[in-house]
Amino acid sequence: xxxxxxxxxxxxxxxxxxxxxxxxxxxxxxxxxxxxxxxxxxxxxxxxxxxxxxxxxxxxxxxxxxxxxxxxxxxxxxxxxxxxxxxxxxxxxxxxxxxxxxxxxxxxxxxxxx
Amino acid sequence: xxxxxxxxxxxxxxxxxxxxxxxxxxxxxxxxxxxxxxxxxxxxxxxxxxxxxxxxxxxxxxxxxxxxxxxxxxxxxxxxxxxxxxxxxxxxxxxxxxxxxxxxxxxxxxxxx
Numbered sequence: 001x002x003x004x005x006x007x008x009x010x011x012x013x014x015x016x017x018x019x020x021x022x023x024x025x026x027x028x029x030x031x032x033x034x035x036x037x038x039x040x041x042x043x044x045x046x047x048x049x050x051x052x053x054x055x056x057x058x059x060x061x062x063x064x065x066x067x068x069x070x071x072x073x074x075x076x077x078x079x080x081x082x083x084x085x086x087x088x089x090x091x092x093x094x095x096x097x098x099x100x101x102x103x104x105x106x107x108x109x110x111x112x113x114x
Numbered sequence: 115x116x117x118x119x120x121x122x123x124x125x126x127x128x129x130x131x132x133x134x135x136x137x138x139x140x141x142x143x144x145x146x147x148x149x150x151x152x153x154x155x156x157x158x159x160x161x162x163x164x165x166x167x168x169x170x171x172x173x174x175x176x177x178x179x180x181x182x183x184x185x186x187x188x189x190x191x192x193x194x195x196x197x198x199x200x201x202x203x204x205x206x207x208x209x210x211x212x213x214x215x216x217x218x219x220x221x222x223x224x225x226x227x
Binding site: 040041042043045048055056090097098100102103104105106107108 | 145146148150156157158159160163165201203207209212213214215217218219220222
């Protein structure tokens with residue numbers, strides 16, 4: 001299984017809503033990532049978890065809250081988002097953060113904030 | 115931190131011709147250079163990568179070259195096909211940067227039939 005699975009595929013939420021994005025992988029990868037991607041732009045790193053501990057937070061606003069319940073799961077909790085947060089949110093995983101190996105991306109959640 | 119520049123931003127080629135995309139990086143400590151292809155509405159997928167101890171790597175119609183002295187690397191696609199149409203991103207990973215992937219801005223490749 002070389003898949004990173006993200007749910008939901010699409011999400012529309014109001015600015016006062018609370019929602020969560022989910023990501024799952026069963027490749028035994030110990031590094032997991034959240035990226036944000038705007039149209040026609042490269043993925044922009046938000047968070048990195050290494051061995052279930054947060055290792056990098058790229059100064060992301062607190063309305064985005066990551067969680068890594070176990071080595072296979074990664075969540076992104078969303079609260080009080082702004083319309084400019086509308087984007088494709090990509091989860092990725094790799095064997096290990098320091099091993100410089102392929103990062104496998106999920107299909108992404110297309111988020112629209114209204 | 116690492117800065118990766120990618121050129122051109124758009125590239126249109128005739129089917130069967132070659133396509134070349136070039137990237138430069140700023141941190142001489144960068145040691146891993148992947149290339150991702152992203153088709154419209156899909157996830158980025160690794161097509162080829164190269165490490166700093168290698169100068170060239172080839173996989174069928176795709177090749178990557180790395181010049182560590184000049185700090186640039188290039189993607190070469192030969193015998194292009196319509197299914198090669200996509201956005202291509204180069205990236206660099208740096209130990210001193212916590213191994214974060216720094217992406218180039220992307221190249222939109224269109225293969226004309």
